[in-house]
Amino acid sequence: MEKHNVIPLMGFGTFGRNGKDGIDAILCALETGYRHLDTAQTYDTEFEVGEALRRSGLDRDAVFLTTKISTDNFGPGALVPSLERSLEALKVDQVDLTLIHWPSPNGRIPLEVYITQIADAQTRGLTKLIGVSNFTIALLEETEALLGKGRIANNQFELNPILQNKKLANYCRQKDILVTCYLPIARGILSDEPVLRAIGEKHDATPEQVAIAFELAKGYCTIPTSGRPERIRSNFKASSIRLSPEEIARIETIDRNHRVVDPDWGPKWD
Numbered sequence: 001m002e003k004h005n006v007i008p009l010m011g012f013g014t015f016g017r018n019g020k021d022g023i024d025a026i027l028c029a030l031e032t033g034y035r036h037l038d039t040a041q042t043y044d045t046e047f048e049v050g051e052a053l054r055r056s057g058l059d060r061d062a063v064f065l066t067t068k069i070s071t072d073n074f075g076p077g078a079l080v081p082s083l084e085r086s087l088e089a090l091k092v093d094q095v096d097l098t099l100i101h102w103p104s105p106n107g108r109i110p111l112e113v114y115i116t117q118i119a120d121a122q123t124r125g126l127t128k129l130i131g132v133s134n135f136t137i138a139l140l141e142e143t144e145a146l147l148g149k150g151r152i153a154n155n156q157f158e159l160n161p162i163l164q165n166k167k168l169a170n171y172c173r174q175k176d177i178l179v180t181c182y183l184p185i186a187r188g189i190l191s192d193e194p195v196l197r198a199i200g201e202k203h204d205a206t207p208e209q210v211a212i213a214f215e216l217a218k219g220y221c222t223i224p225t226s227g228r229p230e231r232i233r234s235n236f237k238a239s240s241i242r243l244s245p246e247e248i249a250r251i252e253t254i255d256r257n258h259r260v261v262d263p264d265w266g267p268k269w270d
């Protein structure tokens with residue numbers, strides 16, 4: 001369980017936080033209190049994350065940094081140099097967590113080829129922890145067979161109150177793999193959800209804040225993003241909302257498998 005204790009569950013996503021506005025938003029997140037930044041090679045925000053971290057004046061080890069390996073960097077010998085380039089962009093010696101961003105599109109490159117390379121990156125000290133993203137149960141099982149038990153700290157996938165991905169989330173829990181929710185506020189379409197609104201009224205909270213509080217109550221990591229300071233702050237404030245067991249059970253009933261990110265080259269979901 002130790003690995004979960006070191007991953008701050010309230011994180012800030014950085015997809016779309018590019019350039020000067022992106023640095024300002026990430027800096028605002030750090031000033032607000034977020035201590036986990038989620039970037040990826042394909043977001044082109046690794047420079048922005050590193051720059052905001054330096055401008056914040058916070059110590060490097062005060063902020064948990066996650067990056068993700070692009071599927072373009074899975075070929076033999078390609079992954080470790082790509083992570084070294086990520087560290088250069090971030091201007092840090094090591095990231096805290098590195099994820100395989102997606103399984104290889106249409107399974108073109110065998111899992112063994114890239115999963116052994118990310119394990120090698122960890123052995124070399126380029127990343128403290130390793131994990132995956134958009135992995136199904138079958139792929140997690142295959143990963144465990146290749147690397148052994150307990151090596152994968154995290155699986156990041158789409159999860160919010162209207163897409164609860166219960167089968168996969170329960171499997172991860174059993175395997176002690178932390179779940180990270182992406183699209184945790186379903187890209188801002190939760191405002192008309194009656195159950196979230198009703199629970200929000202009791203807590204003087206928005207439906208988005210209730211969604212984030214729900215994910216944290218389930219023990220998941222959540223990484224909402226926004227380019228607007230007031231939303232960056234209100235999303236963070238959700239971490240102080242305590243939902244009752246009855247409220248959590250009520251939110252569990254509004255799952256309707258509303259998936260947004262579903263590329264045709266991706267795996268068949270559980």
Ligand SMILES: NC(=O)c1ccc[n+]([C@@H]2O[C@H](COP(=O)([O-])OP(=O)(O)OC[C@H]3O[C@@H](n4cnc5c(N)ncnc54)[C@H](OP(=O)(O)O)[C@@H]3O)[C@@H](O)[C@H]2O)c1
Pocket residue numbers: 012013014015016038039101133134156157181182183184185186187188189206208209223224225226227228231232234235261
């Ligand atoms: N592993 C993967 O394959 C994967 C895929 C997708 C995302 N991610 C990660 O997950 C993070 C979050 O996902 P996401 O950015 O796609 O979706 P999200 O966080 O669910 O939604 C962000 C969107 O919602 C709006 N928003 C933010 N706060 C709001 C609020 N309080 N009320 C209403 N609208 C609000 C934002 O607009 P404004 O900026 O205008 O506020 C933005 O358009 C990403 O940044 C990225 O780090 C990972």
